Amino acid sequence: MAVVSLSIVHTFSWRKRSTFALILLSVILSVFVFCEFLIYYIVIIQCQWPQLKSQSSTASKQTPDSILKAMFLSDTHLLGQVNGHWLDKLRREWQMERAFQTALWLLQPEIVFILGDAFDEGKWSSSEAWSDDVRRFQKMFRHSADTELIVIVGNHDIGFHYEMTAFKLGRFLKVFNFTSEKLITRKGINFVTVNSIALEGDGCMICKEAEAKLTELSHRLNCSLQDQSQYQKRCSGVDIPPASAPILLQHYPLYRESDSKCTGDDSAPPDKKNDLFREKYDVLSREASQKLLWWFHPRLILSGHTHSACEVLHNRRTPEISIPSFSWRNRNNPSFIMGSITSADFSLYKCFLPFEITVITVYCIAGTVLVVLILARFQPHISPVHFVQRLITKYKAL
Structure with missing residues (x-):
């Protein structure tokens, strides 16, 4: 019975990790497609x-x-x-x-x-x-x-x-x-x-x-x-x-x-x-x-x-x-x-x-979001809000 319970927990944990990995991959691909393909159509079509x-x-x-x-x-x-x-x-x-x-x-x-x-x-x-x-x-x-x-x-x-x-x-x-x-x-x-x-x-x-x-x-x-x-x-x-x-x-x-x-x-x-x-x-x-x-x-x-x-x-x-x-x-x-x-x-x-700065900004925002998601998933003791505040403070210091 204990073995079956461990197997169920392991399967559930694996599915959660797989789902999280798919979410990250989807975010990365979406940002890449937007910055390297779609943005040209969105701007030039105007x-x-x-x-x-x-x-x-x-x-x-x-x-x-x-x-x-x-x-x-x-x-x-x-x-x-x-x-x-x-x-x-x-x-x-x-x-x-x-x-x-x-x-x-x-x-x-x-x-x-x-x-x-x-x-x-x-x-x-x-x-x-x-x-x-x-x-x-x-x-x-x-x-x-x-x-x-x-x-x-x-x-x-x-x-x-x-x-x-x-x-x-x-x-x-x-x-x-x-x-x-x-x-x-x-x-x-x-x-x-x-x-x-x-x-x-x-x-x-x-x-x-x-x-x-x-x-x-x-x-x-x-x-x-x-x-x-x-x-x-x-x-x-x-x-x-x-x-x-x-x-x-x-x-x-x-x-x-x-x-x-x-x-x-x-x-x-x-x-x-x-x-x-x-x-x-x-x-x-x-x-x-x-x-x-x-x-x-x-x-x-x-x-x-x-x-x-x-x-x-x-x-x-x-x-x-x-x-x-x-x-x-x-x-x-x-x-x-x-x-x-x-x-x-x-x-x-x-x-x-x-504008090049637009593409760079999108990549930076997406990168920050990914880091926050990863911290929230694997380091729950670290507050994502606190992490973002620290990033903003460092950016302003520059």
């Missing part, structure tokens, strides 16, 4: 494609088929073999992959532009390291045939001007089919992609070729906007694109003194806003900036590089938007830009990604 300006004279004439849904992001900085710790790489690449794939599934953009610095160590990586970086990039930013991905070159992809070589530029062009100073036309909308590292103005071979292509593109676009009856001879034999003012896409921002006038939660930190920018390093030179404005008279400029957001109005009429880094390694609050664009109008919306 983003919507912006409506075109109602006051536009052409907006009412636009049909859904004439509106291009474009997504813009920048500075993904995939870590390489030298500076990238394996755990840091694993974490950051997982975050960017989940954010990008979730955005594609929920928002279904027609075209995605990455405005430079896709890689962190392209400026010095060996052929083997470069191939590994490309493989990981293509896995993270995979997309269906319904979405077009265009990657623009940045200084970390091929190096600053003094590090840039034809070999580094060539391998980037080969992988991404990116041709410097290229005109991309979709639905009558003209995008001009610029290799801003080549706008040094020192007469280097790559720089001369870049400027020659830009002047040729400028001529083509100007011909498209002119009265052909008056400029027939000048534009004879020119491959004329649709008559639409272009959108400039580049890595370096146009020249500005600093980020002192930039506003918003994702602008530069207060202690960095007044730091003066260096020409040809932080921003384009004054000369190169004026050339681009004069050549193209763009209706919009999108850039990256600074890792912080900024909106600037050049010559009192041309807006430029600097897009923050897409990587949580560079920001607590990454974001991307959604654009509804036609040949005559555009409207932009900034979609923020989950």
Whole structure:
């Protein structure tokens, strides 16, 4: 009889332990799924494609088929073999992959532009390291045939001007089919992609070729906007694109003194806003900036590089938007830009990604709850309330 009673007690105790273990496992899995999967859907599903300006004279004439849904992001900085710790790489690449794939599934953009610095160590990586970086990039930013991905070159992809070589530029062009100073036309909308590292103005071979292509593109676009009856001879034999003012896409921002006038939660930190920018390093030179404005008279400029957001109005009429880094390694609050664009109008919306501090807080709270549950189960003489109070006191002391 005693043996039977002990067996029943042991079975009951085993079932209690199993139930408790299942509860702990359920909590752990729930928190993990929320922080690593669901949070991206919860945040990004709140983003919507912006409506075109109602006051536009052409907006009412636009049909859904004439509106291009474009997504813009920048500075993904995939870590390489030298500076990238394996755990840091694993974490950051997982975050960017989940954010990008979730955005594609929920928002279904027609075209995605990455405005430079896709890689962190392209400026010095060996052929083997470069191939590994490309493989990981293509896995993270995979997309269906319904979405077009265009990657623009940045200084970390091929190096600053003094590090840039034809070999580094060539391998980037080969992988991404990116041709410097290229005109991309979709639905009558003209995008001009610029290799801003080549706008040094020192007469280097790559720089001369870049400027020659830009002047040729400028001529083509100007011909498209002119009265052909008056400029027939000048534009004879020119491959004329649709008559639409272009959108400039580049890595370096146009020249500005600093980020002192930039506003918003994702602008530069207060202690960095007044730091003066260096020409040809932080921003384009004054000369190169004026050339681009004069050549193209763009209706919009999108850039990256600074890792912080900024909106600037050049010559009192041309807006430029600097897009923050897409990587949580560079920001607590990454974001991307959604654009509804036609040949005559555009409207932009900034979609923020989950804050890193939010994920960390959830993990910390869940960890505390687990510790309290374990103490309550195996150390009943220790008060969970007292334990939590001690944790709060220690946290405040920090």
